Amino acid sequence: MDGGRTAPLPPGVNVAPEMGDIMPPVKAKKGFIGFLRRNPTIAIGGFLVLLMVFVAVFAPYLAHRDPTALAPALRTREPSAQFWFGTDMLGRDVYSRVLHGARVSLTVGFSVAFCASVIGLAIGLVSGFIRLADSIIMRFMDGMMSIPPILLAIALMALTRGSVGNVVLAITIAEIPRVSRLVRGVVLSLREQPYVDAAVASGTRTPMIILRHILPNTLAPLTVQATYICASAMITEAILSFIGAGTPPIIPSWGNIMAEGRALWQVKPYIVFFPAVFLSITVLAVNLLGDGLRDALDPRMAKRL
Amino acid sequence: MSQPLLQVNDLKKHFPIKAGFLGGTTGYVYAVDGVSFDIAKGETLSLVGESGCGKSTVGKALLRLFPLTAGQVVLGGDRIDDMPNGTLRPLRRKMQVVFQDPFSSLNPRMRVRDILAEPIRNFGLAKDAADLEKRLEGLMDKVRLPRDAINRWPHEFSGGQRQRIGIARALAGEPDLIICDEAVSALDVSVKAQIVNLLQDLQTELGLAMLFISHDLAIVEHMTHRVAVMYLGKIVEVAPKRSLFGAPKHPYTEALLSAVPVPMPGAARERIILKGDVPSPINPPKGCRFHTRCPYAFDRCRTEEPQLRPVADALEGGHIAACHLHDRPAGENPLSGAKGAQLLAVGSA
Structure with missing residues (x-):
């Protein structure tokens, strides 16, 4: 062959010419602290979420009194040293109730995010890989998405009795279409990636392609989506409880504390104020965490697909 | 020349166009419409043509990345065009591919080691763990990458280095034929030259045949034996380079x-x-x-x-x-x- 080099390199020489300045040492600060410094939104969001988890887990120790204990003599007290957030119309300590409410909110948020992600991932993978299933599943999801999630959740709650488990189930069902669409979209674009073609050409079987090449690359956008679902599930839970279709009144949740305080809003605003602040901070924290993760994991991934 | 390594006869790939509410087929894209050529052992055939003429589709069709519409493909004596996937899988070893984009052709979540080990494991080439290790080191040597780079992630490499990893992956199955689908088009000029030289060295070292799909005629003239020119899904001319x-x-x-x-000032x-x-x-x-x-x-x-006829x-x-x-x-x-x-x-x- 003219013009081409024919002799193989001598045995000792096995480094490409452009490898001279190969791989300079990574300058950015390594370790966990460095990661947090580079991603302040994750640091702030993560801190607030952890704080809320702490509050929820240790609510019985942090609370002053039983959140369900009635004290008719101490109704609608203003916030004070004894009752930090005041008391409601039945004399229950709002501070204790708000702390215990964090348990419901976080349980619902995390459970919905987890369940919707797992089920949505499975559905998305199936419809991304099987054309026939895709056209059926996606039309069904389109139908579900045409109903507002809240309305769907209310309708589902109307079919059962109020309990935290049923709230999780109802919101999960309402959130699944969003996850499965995202996963399907990601799977369809990953299937076209040259490295998937190369894997097929080098004899990898389809189950291994999914496990090794598709799934790991789906997890980053899915994690981001899961945080948004967590935040929106907490809001949906609060709405359901507020209108009396969610958590039963016996269990304090931010939604039903606000619902009970609604009648007294103009004279005793603090009953609504404190659970609302906690809900806002938690949702904000989870969203910040999601934004931070999105930027850290894949800057190109859109917030919603 | 005895039996050619790869024989392609009247290869066709038509993509259906789906439209409308029920997704009915309203027409076809005749991406590849009756293409025939053969490649001898150790030979480089270049497939050239402008964008959209179907040259990449030919490459993907030969690799059976999608079912073919029509035509025969014979690789080393076996007809692979209508072979079921299970029977084809062990034969895939003989024909490997290097893609254009060095960034999307490596899975970002796999270390170089796992990327290179995948074909070796799939085709059961390594006898044991030590043999696998030896093969991996051999691959890194072949593409002139330092051996200790094998535990790194793809994003730690430059475009040219990634393309070397892609070539190493193609070599992992010990193929007879490598399809280079615009393998150097995305690289800048100096790196391009190095990769072209590497491909030529490997071809001489290992006696590889190559299907070099490209639109860069200067590179094609440098490294090919024969050239096939494609226009709109058909081959219009095949000839020795000179x-x-x-x-x-x-x-x-x-x-x-x-x-x-x-490349000469004033020359028009x-x-x-x-x-x-x-x-x-x-x-x-x-x-x-x-x-x-x-x-x-x-x-x-x-x-x-007009039909393809000797001139x-x-x-x-x-x-x-x-x-x-x-x-x-x-x-x-x-x-x-x-x-x-x-x-x-x-x-x-």
């Missing part, structure tokens, strides 16, 4: 060659500017597909499709072209003789 670059026998090839810049060359765009492969022209843009087209070209007055033997001009007397054939020779002198000047 014969094709020296005296093209198809008007499209002639125009294509005239577009290659001359008669440019053949083709009129219009490539017609749509959904509705290709009747007759010769090139007649809508051909400067020499006459009546017969609009009705009758009498080519520079070297084995030169075939699909053009009606060669049925005319030499005086009326603008492509007769060595007229195109002036177009040459790419790189070798």
